[in-house]
Amino acid sequence: MAGMGPGIGHGFTPGWTMMSRAERDAHRQQMLNARSAEECRQIRDEHFKQMTERAKAQGVAMRGPRHDACASFRP
Structure with a gap:
């Protein structure tokens, strides 16, 4: 499936619960x-x-x- 991006969230992002909402949003944008x-x-x-x-x-x-956040990455 072309265009599939990285996994983001609690199951993919270590430290998710230690991050503020702003940090989560910034990390999400970096990954995307x-x-x-x-x-x-x-x-x-x-x-x-x-x-x-x-x-x-x-x-x-x-x-x-x-889970590996980058496993499903496709440009």
């Missing part, structure tokens, strides 16, 4: 604006790094996503 699967993975990986640091600062255990 990704032009390639590689760019999607770069955004995903950088986000995971940031959320891992936030979780550590808050003393919270961080888990990876349940």
Whole structure:
């Protein structure tokens, strides 16, 4: 199915519950604006790094996503 984009939300985005609504919206836009699967993975990986640091600062255990947000990416 052409045009299918990245997965976004609680099951795809680590740290979703630690993010404000504005942060969620900004992340959603970044993911939707990704032009390639590689760019999607770069955004995903950088986000995971940031959320891992936030979780550590808050003393919270961080888990990876349940689903790969970039698996269904098609330009």
